[in-house]
Amino acid sequence: MNGIRVLIVDDSSVMRKIVERxxxxxxxxxxxxxxxxxxxxxxxxxRAERVDLIVSDINMPNMDGLTFLKQLRTEDLAAEVPVVMITTESSEDHVREALASGAQGYIRKPFTADQVKERVLPLVEAAV
Ligand SMILES: [Mg+2]
Known part of the structure; x- marks a missing residue:
């Protein structure tokens, strides 16, 4: 998949790099x-940039991922863009809420590159 513009939202800069990799x-x-x-x-x-994919953490200060997700759907930002949430092991409720709030998928931490491939690639392919 070529020429993808991604937005990675996470309060950990280390995690942002791990997701990118x-x-x-x-x-x-x-x-x-x-x-x-x-x-x-x-x-x-x-509000300023066009992206093809959004990957967002859930637990973050200064607006968590679920609020972010709901707000971007409310503002009709990136309407056609797949959103994948990053969750921790014990957050089934978060996963349900994320999917109900307009996320297309989720990845559970800790994740492997294979899991990312399985979960994320089909969403990007479907959207392009
Ligand atoms: Mg976090």
């Missing part, structure tokens, strides 16, 4: 990697 290993050729450390920053970015 996993997306590249999954076969996505990323031409732009936008990073945000909170939902607030993510929304600001989406």
């Amino acid at each position: 996993a997306l590249r290993q999954a076969g996505l050729e990323l031409t732009h990697v936008f990073e945000a450390s909170s939902g607030v920053e993510g929304l600001e970015l989406l």
Whole structure:
């Protein structure tokens, strides 16, 4: 998959890099990697930039991922763009809420590049 513009939202800069690397290993050729450390920053970015994929953490200060997801759907930002949430092991409720709020998929931490490939690639392919 060529020429993908991705927005990675996570309060951990280390995790943002891990996600970026996993997306590249999954076969996505990323031409732009936008990073945000909170939902607030993510929304600001989406008001200014077009992206093809959004990957967002759930637990973040200064607007968590679920609020970010609901807000971007409410503002009709990135309407056609797949959103994949990153969850922790014990957050079944979060997964349900994310999918009900307009996320197309989720990845559970800790994840492997293969899991990212399985979960994320079909969404990007379907959207392009
Ligand atoms: Mg976090």
